[in-house]
Amino acid sequence: MNIKRILVILAILLVLPLSVKIYGSDFGQSQSLFTDIKAQRVGDILTVLIYEQSRATSKVESKTEKSTKASASGGPGVGTLDFIPLFSADAENSNTFDGKGENIRNGTLRAKMSVTVVEVRDNGDLIIEGSRTIGISNDRETLTLTGVVRQKDITPENTIDSYLIADAEIHYSGKGSTNTGSRPGFFTRFLNWLF
Numbered sequence: 001m002n003i004k005r006i007l008v009i010l011a012i013l014l015v016l017p018l019s020v021k022i023y024g025s026d027f028g029q030s031q032s033l034f035t036d037i038k039a040q041r042v043g044d045i046l047t048v049l050i051y052e053q054s055r056a057t058s059k060v061e062s063k064t065e066k067s068t069k070a071s072a073s074g075g076p077g078v079g080t081l082d083f084i085p086l087f088s089a090d091a092e093n094s095n096t097f098d099g100k101g102e103n104i105r106n107g108t109l110r111a112k113m114s115v116t117v118v119e120v121r122d123n124g125d126l127i128i129e130g131s132r133t134i135g136i137s138n139d140r141e142t143l144t145l146t147g148v149v150r151q152k153d154i155t156p157e158n159t160i161d162s163y164l165i166a167d168a169e170i171h172y173s174g175k176g177s178t179n180t181g182s183r184p185g186f187f188t189r190f191l192n193w194l195f
Contacts, residue, residue: 038154039117039126046128046154048145050111050162052170058103068093109172115145124151128165141174 039046069092115130131144147165154160162168 038151038156038158039149040120040151042117042120044117045114045158046117046126046149047112047114047157047159048128048130048162048165049159050109050113050143050145050170052107052109052162054105054107056103056105058101060099060101062097062099064095064097066095109170111143113143113145121148125149125166126151139174141172144171145169 111132113130113132115128117126118129119127121127126149127147128149129144129146131142133140133142135141145162145165145168147168149160149165153164162170
């Protein structure tokens with residue numbers, strides 16, 4: 001009777017991995033029970049923490065000064081024409097220019113989104129892309145991201161900071177009444193294009 005039990009238990013243990021493989025398609029596919037689940041194949045999902053901040057400052061100062069002075073004078077006439085005074089002239093010219101220009105641009109973008117691995121390079125780097133759209137009262141805000149990620153930069157929580165993404169392209173755009181209301185009119189845009 002003990003032999004029958006042992007044979008039944010062995011049969012169950014032999015059939016168990018096959019049944020798990022049927023119900024779980026990625027059983028045994030480079031996933032270990034002792035390692036963290038990190039994106040590494042096409043179709044895997046990775047969470048990106050976007051903390052982008054940019055600041056650019058440009059300052060120009062120019063100053064010029066030019067001064068010109070000319071003077072000519074004469075005395076009374078000579079001889080019989082002494083009643084006609086000689087020519088006298090005086091001229092002075094001064095030109096000063098002082099110009100200053102300053103341009104400051106600040107940009108900050110903070111977000112958290114998930115992207116999908118679309119390709120794995122031969123060296124193991126992952127090409128990712130994804131988008132996130134939020135709609136509120138007929139306004140749509142869309143955030144798209146593409147780039148290349150090294151697997152060693154992915155944290156055990158399956159996240160990565162945006163500054164670690166190579167060739168990153170992050171686009172944030174909006175459509176709707178709020179975006180249209182904040183946009184200058186056609187005539188203003190035409191004048192800005194001319195001048």
